[in-house]
Amino acid sequence: MLNKIYKIGFIFLVILIPSFAFAQFSVSSKILFALRNMITQTIIPIVFSLALLMFFWGMVKYIKDEGQGKAEGRKLMMWGVIALFVMSTIWGLVAFVRSELEIPEKTQGVIPTIKIN
Numbered sequence: 001m002l003n004k005i006y007k008i009g010f011i012f013l014v015i016l017i018p019s020f021a022f023a024q025f026s027v028s029s030k031i032l033f034a035l036r037n038m039i040t041q042t043i044i045p046i047v048f049s050l051a052l053l054m055f056f057w058g059m060v061k062y063i064k065d066e067g068q069g070k071a072e073g074r075k076l077m078m079w080g081v082i083a084l085f086v087m088s089t090i091w092g093l094v095a096f097v098r099s100e101l102e103i104p105e106k107t108q109g110v111i112p113t114i115k116i117n
Contacts, residue, residue: 048087055080 016032058076061069098105 044087044091048084051080051083051087055084 055077058073058078058080060073061076062073065073097103
C-alpha cells in the first residue's frame with residue numbers, strides 16, 4: 001500500500017517539476033489550483049462539520065445513556081472540542097500569515113511581470 005502511494009507521489013512530482021522550473025501556468029499548475037480550491041472550499045468545511053457533529057453526538061450520548069455511555073459521550077465531546085480548537089487555530093494561523101505576508105486570497109491568473117522604466 002505504502003509503495004503504491006510512493007509511486008503515485010513520484011508520478012505527480014515528475015509531472016509538476018517542469019511547472020515549478022519554468023514558473024509558468026500550465027496544466028499541472030491548473031491542477032494545483034483546482035486541488036487547493038477543493039481542499040479549502042469543500043474538504044475543510046466538511047471536516048469542521050464532522051467535528052461539530054462528533055461533539056453533538058457525544059452530547060446526545062451523554063444525556064441519553066447511563067454508566068459507560070456517559071463516559072463515552074464525555075470522551076466524544078472532549079475530542080470534538082479538541083478537534084474544533086486545533087482546526088480553527090491552524091486556520092487562524094494560516095489567515096494571520098497570509099495577511100502579514102500580504103498574500104492575496106485569489107492568486108490564480110496572476111503572472112509576475114517586471115516593470116522597466
